Amino acid sequence: MARAAERPAAQARAEAHADRARRFMKSALTILGETGRTDFTVLEVVERSKTSLRSFYQHFSTKDELLLALIDKIMAESTQRWRADVDGLAGPAALQSLIERITTPAASSTQDSINRGLTFYNDHLAESLPREYARVLAPLHELIGDILRGGIAAGSFRSDIDVQCTAALIMQSVLGAMRLRSLGVELNGAPIDGEHIYAFCVRGLLSPPSPV
Template sequence: MQYLSHMAQKTEPPVSTASEEPAWKQRAVERSTKAAKLRAEKRLVRFLDAAQAIITEKGTTDFTVQEVVDRSSQSLRSFYQHFGGKHELLLALFEDALARSADQIRAAATGRSDPLSQLKVAVQLLFELSRPDPAAQRPLFTDFAPRLLLTHSVEVKIAHAPLIELFTEMMVRAEAAGQLRPTIKPRRAAALTMQTIMFIAQSNGVSDDETVNPISADEAWEFCAMGFAHP
C-alpha cells in the first residue's frame, strides 16, 4: 500500500525477454516469482519502518545503515539486496513522506470553499510539516533533500510531484476564481510557493536564542500571497 513506486524497475525482468521467450514460460516464471516478491516486499517494509522509527525518534536523518539493519533484525547482506544504497532508502522515505503530506494537506484544505482560503490552509500546514522536529510524527525531513538535490535531482523531483500537483490544482481553482495574479501561471505559482514555504520553514526551524527571526506561518503565507511590493 505504502512505500511503493520508484524502486520498482529493480525487480522487473528486462522487457527484451518478452519477445524472446514463449509466453507460457513467462507466466510460469512470474508465478513462481510472485511469492518471493511478496517476501521481499515484507523485508523492504521492515527496513523502511525501522528507518522511519529511528528518524522520528532522534529527529534527524543522520542514522547509520547498521542502525536500520539492527532495528529491523535483518542483515546488511539483505539491506543491499533490497536497496541500491542508503540514498535509495532515504528517497523512498522522502517520497512517501511527501505523498502522505500531500494527502494530509489536501484533506485539511477541503474544509474551505474559497480557493485562496484553501491555499492559505495548505500553505500553513505545509509550513508546519516542513519545520524540523516539531516533536510531531513524520517531520518532512526536508533537511536532507538538499544533499540529494545535487546527486539525484530527478528522483527528488519525482518525490515532489504529488505536492506540486496538489498546489497546482489549488492554484488553478484560484485562477478560475480570478484570485490569481494574471501574469503568473498556476504551475509556476505552485512551484514557487512550495519551495519558498518548505525552505523557509526549514531554515527557520532551528532555535533562535537571539533577537529576531522566527518567521511565522502567517508571515510566510502573506509573503507568498502578496509579495512585498505595495500595489
C-alpha cells in the same frame, strides 16, 4: 495449471519483498525519531531491522535511496490528506490552509525529530538525486498548481501567473521556511510561522481590486 500456480507464488514473493523494504524504512524512521539525525549507517538500519546487509542491498543500493523512499511515502500520504483538506476551498483559503498544515509544529518530540532530520536532508537529496527527488515532490507541486489554477479561474488570483513556476517557488518557499522556525527567533525575535509564509506567498498572487 503450472502458470496458474506460479501467480500466487510470484505474488507472495512480491509481497515479501515489499514487506522487507517497509521494515528497512520503519527502522530508519525509528532511528530518526530517536536522534533527529540522518548520519546513521546502513549497518545500523540492518541491525535495527534484524535482517542482513545482503537483504538491504537487494532493496536499496545506498542509504540515500532508502531515505528517498521514506520521504516519498511520507510525502505521498501527506499530500493526499492535504488535498482532501483543501478540497472545495477557494484559491486563497485553500493555499492558506495548505501552508498551515505543512507548517504545523509536530505534535510530539519524536515527530519533531523526524521532521527536523528529513528537512535538513532534503538539500542533500536535491543535490545527489535531483531527478528522483523532483519526482517525490511532484504530488505537492501538482496540488499547489491546482490551487493556483482554481484561484485564477475564480478571479481571486491574477490571470498572468505562470502556474508551474509559481507553484515550484511557493513549494520551495514553504519547505525552506520551515527551517526558520528557530532561526527566525534569532533574527527578528519571533518564530516564522504559517501565517507569515502565507502572507509572503499570496502577496504576488491576488488580483487587484476592481475599480469602483
